[in-house]
Structures are given as C-alpha cells and as structure tokens.
C-alpha cells in the first residue's frame with residue numbers, strides 16, 4: 001500500500017491566526033470564532049474530509065515587539081482577541097466520531113497537576129481522540145501576565161518542559177492501575193485503594209505527590225505534538241513527540257531536521273517511525289487554474305504586511321521597524337521561537353536585507369509551502385513534497401474560513417484518494433491508533449513515558 005499523507009487542519013480560537021488582513025475578505029467567517037456552531041460545523045467538515053485532526057494553536061500573550069507596541073497586533077487582529085482552545089473540544093467531539101483534536105498548552109506558566117487532569121478529562125470526553133501540542137511560549141507579555149519580570153530563558157523553558165512531562169507521565173501512566181475502578185456494589189467499593197498510587201514526584205521545578213485525580217482514559221497520555229526546530233526543540237521532540245510540526249525555508253532543511261529527530265529518538269530507545277513529521281501547507285485550489293488564480297489575486301490584495309511584521313516580531317523577537325531597509329538581518333540569540341529567528345538568517349540560503357524580508361512577507365508563500373492550481377496540480381505538489389522531504393503530512397493553513405478547508409475537502413481529498421495516498425475511511429480506534437496502527441492505543445514501548453507505569457512496583 002502506498003504511504004498515506006496525514007492531514008491536520010491548522011486553526012486557532014481567534015480571528016487572525018496566520019493570514020493577517022484576510023479577515024476583510026467577504027467570504028471569511030473568522031469573526032464567528034466566538035460561535036460554537038462555527039467550530040462544530042468545522043469539525044464535521046474536517047471529518048467529512050477524513051482529516052487526522054484539528055490542530056489548535058494558542059498563545060497566552062500579546063504580540064507587542066514590533067514598533068515596541070501592542071497596537072499593530074491589536075489593529076490587525078494578530079492572534080488577539082483569542083479564546084481558550086481546550087473549551088471548544090467537547091462540543092466538536094459530540095458531533096464527530098473519528099476526528100482528533102490536538103490542543104496547544106504551555107509548560108511554562110501553569111503547573112502540571114491541574115493540566116494532567118484537564119487532558120485526562122478531554123481524553124475521556126473525546127473517547128480517546130485528544131492530543132497535546134507541548135509549547136514553552138515565546139512572548140514577553142505572557143511572562144509578565146503570569147507574574148514574571150522577564151521571559152524564562154529559551155533553554156530553561158525546555159528544561160522545565162522536560163520535568164513537566166515527567167510529572168504528567170507519572171500521573172497518566174503510573175498513578176492508576178487499569179483495573180482500579182471495580183464498582184463493586186456488593187462490597188461497596190467503587191475503586192480499589194490498593195490500585196491508586198501516589199507518584200511522590202520531587203524535582204527541581206515541581207513537587208507533586210499525587211495521586212492523579214482522573215481514572216485512566218483510553219489513551220492515558222494524549223498524543224504528544226511538538227513544534228520547534230531549535231537544537232533544544234529537536235532534542236525535546238526526539239524524546240517526547242509523536243507528531244512534530246517542522247518549519248524550514250527549504251525541503252532539504254526539512255528533511256535534515258526530520259532525520260535528525262528520528263536519529264535522536266533511536267538514541268533514546270524509541271521507535272523512530274513512531275514519530276510523524278508535519279510541515280505547514282497553504283493551498284489555493286480551483287476547478288480550473290483560472291479560478292485558483294482569481295482566489296490567489298483576491299487574497300494577495302488583502303494580505304497585511306503590518307500584521308505579518310507584528311506576528312514575526314513576537315515569534316522571532318526581532319522588531320524589523322528598528323532596522324534600516326538596507327541593513328542585513330543577522331541571527332542574534334533569541335529567547336523567542338528560534339525557528340522563526342533563524343528563518344531569514346541562519347536558515348536562509350542567502351543573506352537578506354530587512355527590505356528584502358519585508359517585501360517577501362507581502363507574499364502569500366511567505367510562511368512556506370504554497371500549492372496553487374487544479375486538484376490534480378495540487379495533488380502533484382503534495383506528492384512531490386512528501387517524496388522529497390520524507391515528511392508524513394501537512395498542517396493545512398487557511399486563507400478564508402471555512403472556504404479553504406471546504407475547497408481542500410471537496411477538491412483535493414478525492415484526488416489524493418484516487419491516487420491511493422489518502423485514507424478513504426477512518427480506521428477504528430483512538431487518535432493514536434489512527435496514526436500508528438491498530439493496538440497502539442497507549443504510548444508504545446520505548447517512549448520515555450512508559451517507564452512510569454506500575455509506579456507502585458517502584459515506590
């Protein structure tokens with residue numbers, strides 16, 4: 001059987017996720033993000049298109065680096081206003097049966113004990129369809145709103161994240177035995193106390209005795225997503241991630257990062273093929289090339305460079321308004337997203353002036369892979385990119401909502417299915433089983449989270 005392409009729909013509980021300025025397009029419904037039906041309709045559309053998951057990004061701060069002010073981001077709706085993504089999941093789960101939900105949550109500001117319960121709750125409510133995009137956050141405004149004077153240093157954030165996950169694994173994997181809940185009416189025992197264990201975690205950043213508050217859910221540990229390709233980011237992904245969101249300015253670098261993560265994963269004793277690699281994808285498809293071009297022209301006219309610059313400022317830490325246009329942008333150590341800081345500097349095939357970078361930000365392909373054309377032409381591109389880079393799938397961005405996703409479901413999915421490179425029906429089971437095969441309901445052997453099972457045996 002040909003290798004199937006996996007698809008996540010990349011979304012955010014906000015107006016301006018990535019296509020800044022396009023909220024002005026008459027067919028764009030992003031202002032309906034506050035309406036639960038926007039999300040339940042979207043989930044049903046994605047399930048009709050046999051997507052693996054809805055991947056909900058999230059930030060807990062304001063983009064206020066560009067021009068030293070929040071005003072450009074506020075004016076352009078750059079990931080503000082923004083609501084909590086986790087609260088959308090139960091409603092979408094009720095109207096779907098197979099679609100996964102990967103939600104973003106930061107390990108830097110809120111402690112692990114409550115988050116572990118939140119994720120167990122979602123795994124119960126979705127019948128084993130939840131994933132967690134583990135981020136460490138990158139906005140100084142978030143740090144200040146969580147009581148810190150400065151952002152936690154970049155590498156320190158990953159150090160905290162490693163311990164954070166250890167606490168969560170202990171709670172999810174080791175605190176409750178599979179047969180702890182007995183519901184023995186005769187003896188009046190709901191749960192056998194001998195099968196619920198303290199975790200007694202005492203680390204540098206967290207002290208959590210346990211036990212976990214939730215009974216075991218189908219997956220126990222949610223499917224672990226990660227985004228971030230710095231050295232520390234890739235090392236973290238190699239240790240924990242089951243789905244990695246890679247972004248790079250070339251397919252060659254994408255391939256190298258994917259190989260690097262798989263090699264590091266093997267050194268951790270993991271199965272390298274138990275990691276699915278994704279990259280961002282934009283698609284403008286039409287029944288004819290002219291229709292696709294018309295959409296491209298409409299979107300390109302509305303793209304806001306100010307919005308892109310405000311987003312880039314928070315992502316990279318570089319305020320491009322502070323440079324002369326003829327200055328070359330050089331890589332400077334950043335505590336923000338180092339992948340973003342490297343995009344136009346050390347990861348760029350050529351040195352770029354700030355003027356050249358700002359000009360390129362005015363293009364719809366600024367954020368990476370963009371396929372434009374008929375369903376056949378788009379499918380050709382996707383097949384070629386997967387073959388060249390060795391990745392497993394894409395996080396599909398959108399220009400207009402839900403039009404971009406509807407076009408992909410109605411026009412591109414049938415073409416991919418015809419070529420035998422996309423599922424025609426959902427495989428049974430949990431989110432993790434759909435990604436990694438029947439029977440892989442929980443973390444597979446070799447994943448570091450499995451070492452914390454049968455905690456009682458070790459305490």
Ligand SMILES: Cc1cc2nc3c(=O)[nH]c(=O)nc-3n(C[C@H](O)[C@H](O)[C@H](O)COP(=O)(O)O)c2cc1C
Pocket residue numbers: 056057058059060104106134135136137138154157226227228229230231232233234245246247336337338339340
């Ligand atoms: C493609 C991509 C998407 C990301 N999405 C988010 C997000 O939604 N929320 C967030 O707080 N951080 C996000 N990040 C930042 C990283 O997850 C993480 O916070 C890390 O600090 C930055 O990664 P890096 O420095 O290893 O590149 C993203 C990073 C990348 C590369």
